[in-house]
Amino acid sequence: MAEKLKKSFPWLIILLCGFLIILGFYSQEIKADSAATTLSVGNVVPIVSGVALNAGGSISPTENTIVDVDITGKVVDDNGCSGLKATTALAYRSDLSASCVPSTSNDNNCYTGVACATSCSGTVADVTCAADIWFHADSTDSGGWSGYTWLGTILATDSADTTHQADSSGVEMIGSLCLDVAASIAYGTVAAGGDTGTTNQQTLISDTCNTAIDVLVSGVDMTSAASSGTVAVEYQHYYTAAFTFDGGDGSTLTGSPTAAEIACAKPTSHGPTDSSDDLFWGIGIIVGTPTATDYGGVDTFTATND
């Protein structure tokens, strides 16, 4: 028995020490619980950085609609990015950096209140804001605003309403040429040896991007499979106003693209574009042209710089 006690003694000592250590920790915890501690954590201003507009690339508008352009960046809030109350963004022409505010929003040069999505991890939030830029946004690689650029700005506001903002580097808004022709050329029935006289067909040409345009017009002979007849392209005439066929005003359509001299300035609004002009058309049919109802051809409208 004495031998057994002798062998177990060190283990008893170890167990006792362990018990005392645990007791010590426990009593310390009790002490901590019973102490009154006060701490105020102050607010830290969120910091926006690394802002990029369209990932630093030039922006090309999309014809007659919007193009989605991302403004990206990071927001660091040492109080935790989950405490960010709002992040919004702006996209604007660089000369308007001081004046682009919600009250001056303009789809040509100043987009405000762009909604942002945030992905928060600890104190850092990745921010992506999608701006819908209209086709008539001012170009900065050419035209009256060349020399300027477009900028993106991200604004972050935390729960204490403190804000911080940062700008991207400048990118170009590319001047682009677009057109739409919203009417057809429907000559109807014309007698052989006759012409359309004072009756014109009208085509409405719309400028649907962000630079002034003129159009080059050209065509091909109209042909009929049923009668094997042809109406040569030069019997189609056009003019920028109503005209009498063969009255001296109309220009002869040819196979070579020729400037029609329409007036389409850079659009400034959408839905629909506010830049459009009409081109008027007439046709003459020479004697000997076989009767048929399937005469067809192609007239081409080519947008070019005004």
Place this chain on the structure above:
Amino acid sequence: MNLRNFSKLLIVFSIILAWASICQAGFGISPPVVNNPNLLRGSHYEKQILLIRGEPKEDLRANLIIEASENPEILNWISVEQGTSFILPKGVPQFPMIVRVDVPKDAAYKTYKAYIDVKTIPEAKESGITVALGARINVLLGVTDQPAPNFKVRTAEILNIKEGCPVKYLMKIENTGNVKTRPTKVEIKIFNGYQIEKLLETSEVTAENLTFVNAFKTKEIAAKFAVDLKPGRYWGEIKVFKDNEVVREDKTFFSVLPATEILGFTISPCDYWIFAIVGLVVLAGAGCGTRIIYKSRKKKRRKKEKRKS
């Protein structure tokens, strides 16, 4: 020609020029120009033009005509990656088309003009006038013997790094000049990430430590700043120089992450000398081991041979 008079004299044949089709949705190009006044002889230049449609509901064929009546010799220099007839797929509002220019080595030093007409081909109707839309790309090329170095910094960021590694500033450089180029200098100021007024380090990387970007190409290059930073968050202010001009400024946070600890030693992935030493030791060990095994086998073989004899 007075068709009215003719019509009175001759038999009248009535023809129907049926109602024409309503044209397809709009079409455009961005940008409408290929302009490079600084081409060297023998150089290659590419320009992307977007063919844009607001309502790409259907496939649409585009045909190209390249004309250079004033300088017909440049017709051989200009080509389009997609060919002169291709399909604009439905659902793609911005279709990229690449115009290539290959300047011959004996091209005269002067300015050349051309244009590329892009014409869309709508589905032909049974009768009447079909309206086709197109757009003209003006081409203006200048051949020179003068080098014109230039570049733009498209994007840039300071990467998060591991402790012991150099601070890395990654720049996407577009070389807009006609010779290979690189920034003259990149400067960094590193501030405490929590007290951004507290400057900790200033460093710079000069041109000789930066990679070149070839003429008219875009490439990512890195400026590496050998600064010793403890794990934590930092605020970096960077300036990129073209000669003495600052062409890009960035202010951003970055993090230094703790290096791996092995047996109580902190080993950074950028401590290349440690990996070199470990590599050498392993190689030496493998070499010695192989030699020992080879020798012992040789000994055994000799013993066997002795026994046989």
